[in-house]
Amino acid sequence: MLTPVSSRGPAPVDPDALGDDAIGQLARYWLELADAAGGVPLRSAFDPRRVRMLLARLIVLEHLGDDDFRYRLLGTEVDRFTKARYTGRRTSEIPGHGYGNRIHALYMATLVADRPIGMTLPYVGTSSICSSVRQIAVPFRTGEEPDQIISLIEFELRQNVVPELIPAEQRRLI
Numbered sequence: 510m511l512t513p514v515s516s517r518g519p520a521p522v523d524p525d526a527l528g529d530d531a532i533g534q535l536a537r538y539w540l541e542l543a544d545a546a547g548g549v550p551l552r553s554a555f556d557p558r559r560v561r562m563l564l565a566r567l568i569v570l571e572h573l574g575d576d577d578f579r580y581r582l583l584g585t586e587v588d589r590f591t592k593a594r595y596t597g598r599r600t601s602e603i604p605g606h607g608y609g610n611r612i613h614a615l616y617m618a619t620l621v622a623d624r625p626i627g628m629t630l631p632y633v634g635t636s637s638i639c640s641s642v643r644q645i646a647v648p649f650r651t652g653e654e655p656d657q658i659i660s661l662i663e664f665e666l667r668q669n670v671v672p673e674l675i676p677a678e679q680r681r682l683i
Contacts, residue, residue: 516629522625524536532627532645532663539647549655563661566587567583567587567661568580576601579598579599579600581596643662
């Protein structure tokens with residue numbers, strides 16, 4: 510069962526509607542940490558071994574203040590789809606990642622809400638196999654206020670497409 514996320518933009522993820530998909534797994538783990546912390550958990554409480562199967566699709570960001578974030582880490586599957594190395598780069602430096610972008614709005618909403626925020630959006634890259642993206646972001650803190658986000662992204666493939674059966678030169682993931 511898939512965890513429902515909003516197709517109209519960033520929206521809180523309903524804890525009572527979590528599925529057994531990757532988004533539901535990350536949300537449940539974060540809720541467990543938040544319950545133990547009595548609010549937004551410390552980043553040091555996050556144990557990647559607890560979500561080992563999700564690591565390839567995780568993104569870790571730090572809030573730099575105002576409307577800017579730095580990508581601290583992108584999982585291997587995210588790197589493969591983006592065909593770019595964003596680790597260490599600021600969202601303001603990358604076209605389509607800064608203020609005004611729907612993914613940037615997801616990150617900002619997560620910091621403001623202090624809870625998991627998710628969304629679904631149509632895929633707009635050059636991939637011939639990807640149709641949409643589902644994403645959740647959860648806040649963490651290194652001090653008193655939330656200042657880091659861990660996000661999970663799922664690339665939804667077009668129906669009846671098996672990437673391994675498409676010749677590599679025609680896959681054009683992004």
